[in-house]
Amino acid sequence: MKDILVIEDDEAIRSVLTSYLENEGYTVENCVDGAAALERLEKEKFGVILLDMAMPGVDGWDFLQLKRANKKIRHVPVIINSASHEIYTIEKDVVASVKKPFDEDFFPLIRRHA
């Protein structure tokens, strides 16, 4: 079991967000898109998913639909981490919506789920 799965298509953000969270003491894995994340979630358990929305291929919206259709992983809590000003509905598995960049104000939230 790992604490956080980061799903982010931008290489620089994915890499630094992983290091940033690891430096806070979390165990972190990352994936480049929703498809890779669904495969990863089949193999390992995660405390919380940090999800970017705008991605090529299986994007954040597709990922949420596919995840909710899979009994094994539908319960895993998701924190949406998006660049846009759009506010996402906090519903079902989505426990928070955080505007990029992710900052330390949200660590207590991660701690609650990780």
Added chain:
Amino acid sequence: MTAYNKSIYQHISLTLLLVDVTQWSTFMTTIPFSPCDFVPSAIWVSDRTGDVMWVNQYLQNFTGLTVEKLNNRQWDEIIHPEDREKVVTLWRNIVDNNAKWEGEYRVLDAQGKYRWFRGNVNPVDKQGQRYWVGSLTFIDDLKEALSKSEKAKATRDDFMSIASHELKTPLTALILQVKLLGKLPPEKIVNSNLVSETLKSVSKLDRLIDDLLDVHRIDRNALSLKLGVVNLKEIIFDIIKKTSYPLNFSIAGSEICFGDSLRLTQVFTNILNNAMKFGANKPINIDLRKEGDSMVVEITDGGIGIDPKYLHTIFDKYERGGKTVGYGGLGIGLYVANKFISAHGGTIVAESDKGKGSKFIVTIPTHYADSGGDIKL
């Protein structure tokens, strides 16, 4: 005192009117044509049933229909099907209520194309008879200009939103990188690639801002080329040595041409960045060769390709080949590349099979025709 003055004014006005009418009447009887036929608007007169009694030459020329044809209740057939019901209903309404009317609708011209007009209709009573006098003013060019300006505004608004998102991505990485640099002990920083990654984010931001400024310079015709002898092999090699993406680079014969080395670097960086972004991790082939008096660079990827309906717009400003969410990009890379290559007297041609990949063929004359020094774009 007041009454006396008023009667004088009335007397003067009446005299002026008499003079005016006399002159007008004389004018009408001496000129051998109807002035209405030389007005750049359509004018018509009809009775209350809608039968056209008279039209000026403009309306006959524009529609290609004679007054007899229009009179034969065919006038509604030359109104655009989408506007017909509205115009016919309004016509009934003005006849029933003796009202004036003003509005816009499309009329079929003699070449079979619908054109926008602004029409108005007024009731006129003469010798106990009610007539309807209408005019149509051509506003098709104004409508087209308005629609173009609205489209340009919508494109600019979309671009602002895309540009903000694009600038925000490296900025997000940069904020996190700087925060992490502030948290990590020096020995951890030395053993990581955090500093070089931070610099990469800064360069990415710098490049995006340069691209935006280039578009602004092109729009203002304020960009110039600094011409000199350039080695295309070196330019391309400098770009591809920074990436781990699989590439094949083949060179046949000469690799020298005359051009602006910085601008040509931008051209090939933009085309290669696109090829890598949309290349689905399949190898990209770069073929550099000399053909006659030109250098030709062909860049072929095996990626997602371009939808045929967008292929002709990919060199337009702010166009992204129909790609929106997820792929990023300002939609100015190929626009800028095409402007730079045109300034070199060359061309860029794009070919694509959707789902199979794209090919960009860049042709640059080895000796630019005006290669006497710097040139303005």
